[in-house]
Amino acid sequence: MAKELLKGNVAIAEAAIRAGCEAYFGYPITPQTEILEHLAKRMPELGRVFLQAESEVAAVNMVYGAACAGARVMTSSSSPGISLMQEGISYIASSEVPAVFVDVMRGGPGLGNIQPTQSDYNQVTKTAGHGDFHPIVLAPATIQEAIDLMALSFDLAEKYRTLVFMALDGAIGQMMEPAELPPMQEVRRERPSWALTGKQGRDHKNIVTSLYLGAEPLTKFNAKLQAKLAEIEANEIRYDELLTDDAQLLITAYGTAARVAQTAVKRLRQENIPVGLFRPITLWPFPTERLGQLAGRVPAFLSVEMNAGQMIHDVREAVGRTVTVDFLGQPGGVIPLPEEIEDKVRQMWLKLEAVA
Amino acid sequence: MAKGRIVIDVERCKGCELCRDACPQDVLMLSDKFNNKGYRPVFLLEHDNECTGCALCAIACPDACITVYRQVPQRRLHPAQTAV
Amino acid sequence: MTALAFQRSEKKILKPIEKLVYERPHSLDENHTHYCPGCTHGIAHRLIAEVLDELGLQEKAILVAPVGCAVLAYNYFDVDGAEAAHGRAPAMATGLKRVNPDSVVFTYQGDGDLASIGIAEVIHTAVRGENITVIFINNAIYGMTGGQMAPTTIPGQVTTSSPNGRDTAQTGYPMQIAELLSGLPGTAYSVRRSLHDTRHIIQAKKAIRTAFEAQLQELGFSIVELLSSCPTNWGMTPIKALDWARDNMIPQYPLGDYKVVDELKKKRRNR
Structure with missing residues (x-):
């Protein structure tokens, strides 16, 4: 495919579609709204799911639900919106379901402004939610790289059953430059074995939860989670x-x-x-x-x-x-x-x- | 011969007595013995033979620990039902 | 002896046979519940499971459990299940249903979960006419955290966070969820039932069945509010608690059908 002049946010949205993203749930916030707008048009055209939620809180929990069902799902937001999503992010991390987040960072703290910043580095890499975990955080420097990392985000999320953040500043979201989009991947309809689909003849029910009552089960779960994070640290460093x-x-x-x-x-x-x-x-x-x-x-x-x-x-x-x-x-x-x-x-x- | 009979999963029973309250025949009692959870489970006073198998106890039971059987005259049964 | 008389006498000697009239529903798991003795959560669980059995939905159902006493509800149903963040079950159910439109998705939420922290999620889920079913347990108190005031606490009701009784001048008035959600166009079915005695339990089950039928017919959002008891935090025996529910909750929360779309009414007449 040839290079074309693309706006960062639009390129990210289209790259997500071409990576076989099945569902998007989000809420408008500058400077990432073009992602939502592009998907609002394209996803229904392709028979995929797009839903504008009533808040970032609802959006992240819709993502959580769709991720539990084993769908390739994503949301996008910007700094204050990510703050609102942190509860769901923590639940998703603990539930070990794959989900992709795009954070087009703006100025903070508080309502801040809509100028490009990188002021949520700590938020996404260190405090993405309560508890001991890190999402994988990918930081593109060009629109082409954002496109390439979008497909990788979904692959990594599914490989490790974890959260992947694509973190970029508002400048990359808003600027235009020539870039090449990959060919279209169809939505994968088969669901992983752990997914909530209804039992459908399975001899056991599937449960997705982040609740581990008692110190022993939660300690055990955290050990498993840390082992997974260590594996990611060993395999996925990119620079x-x-x-x-x-x-x-x-x-x-x-x-x-x-x-x-x-x-x-x-x-x-x-x-x-x-x-x-x-x-x-x-x-x-x-x-x-x-x-x-x-x-x-x-x-x-x-x-x-x-x-x-x-x-x-x-x-x-x-x-x-x-x-x-x-x-x-x-x-x-x-x-x-x-x-x-x-x-x-x-x-x-x-x-x-x-x-x- | 009683018209009905219930089977109580005594380990599941918490002795809340909602079944006793619902029973129109007043044939349910709490046991003097404790189950493994430490509750006094309910039991049917079978010697009175007054259980009608109405299932109201099961309808009231929050722990779904009551199975209900009822005697039905065979002639009323469709042949397919005799398998029960 | 005529032939007819012979037949009669032969029938008389046939022994009555035993028929199973009630058994534990298959859609319930074998796990014992952690609920307090006499807590009506167990009744609500059982009714849902009976309806899932009767409608043949066990293999298609996905439960979204709340935060509250029913946080472990997924352990008690033998269906696929997820555990939501506090109040977010309807949003999570939306995500599940949108990507699995053939499954039957239901949330099970208490009054703190649905009417307090999760009120935005449930309203917008109803507004969208999301094809999910909500079973709403209203026992006028926060159970899991030990008996604090809920949005549904009755004026004057003593709780650990309204020790002198709920003062409406300070804390406002009870939320009438079935009525509130009935006013939204996306709602297909919004009713209130009670679990305080067997007659009402049977009616509650019919409502739960209708709510799932609304989902199966893709009519939109369906909710059944169930007036329930909390013997432990109300400080009563289970039987006294049911009396209290009847005497104090029903006057505040009248039972009834607040919204039933025509498609469901027709079905009911045909039955």
């Missing part, structure tokens, strides 16, 4: 590196911040500053080990984020205390300029050279 081989200074950034950082890296290389870019694609599981390896020969890191500094804590944990980790970014809905990153890197490089 991208730009000019890291000879770098003496590494920028860590994802999403739109990584795109800006990429421009800065290219320009700084022309000034012979040995800077590279490390871009996590999975925010959870975080590429801790690889960053640790790089820290063995890279003395300084700069975390560029569109927030007050959230991923930087994961970077620090990965690289240890012997290397410098600096921060550039601000909350409130401002995308950093390449020049700001360049200035910051030049300062850091001067310091490094002075020490040497």
